[in-house]
Amino acid sequence: MEATDTDEIQLRHVEKDVLIPKMMREKAKERCAEKVEAFNHCCKDTGFLMVFKCREQNAALKECLTIHYRDPVFFEQCKQEYIQEKLEFLRTGIAPKNRKQKLPTSM
Template sequence: MEATNTEESYLRHVEKDVLIPKMMREKAKERCADKVEAFTHCCKESGFLMPFKCREENSALKECLTQHYQDPLFFEECKKQYIQEKLEFEKTGIPAKNRKQKLPTSM
């Protein structure tokens, strides 16, 4: 049996089933930002009546998020980004969230 030389073959169970889906959720929230905002606004306005008054906004948000979660191309996109960030971390030892911070221009 021939071994494949792809980074995907080295992904652990937790990466495939937890970390990449977590990235998908975060990116899906960004892509559904208008629906997240509408639902959040409705909740703030409705108080304890939120379950009754915000059904439409909640349904639209769930539909948008589910559409992304079930998209195999979106999973592949997130997986590639995860692998890229993982390889960069292995090279530099700096987590992606810290790499995104601006470096000071003067020392």
């Protein structure tokens, strides 16, 4: 598969409906980092009562995440990034998570 134009790549059902949305969730958490931190901080401070005491932080976090999940431009950005990673894997045989690891400098 030597295609370089990402529009030519056919994605499987699992890629469109599972893998790209997973990437979207991870990136949305990064984009909503302030809300994630506020919710986590609230939960740590309140313990068992977090269900009641952290409603405001939870609602703000859900709203932030939902905005990204429903954004077709964000989906397209994640899709293009996924395709680039897939093409790089097909070219090199190295998975993206392994590609980011440093290689030993001496053997």
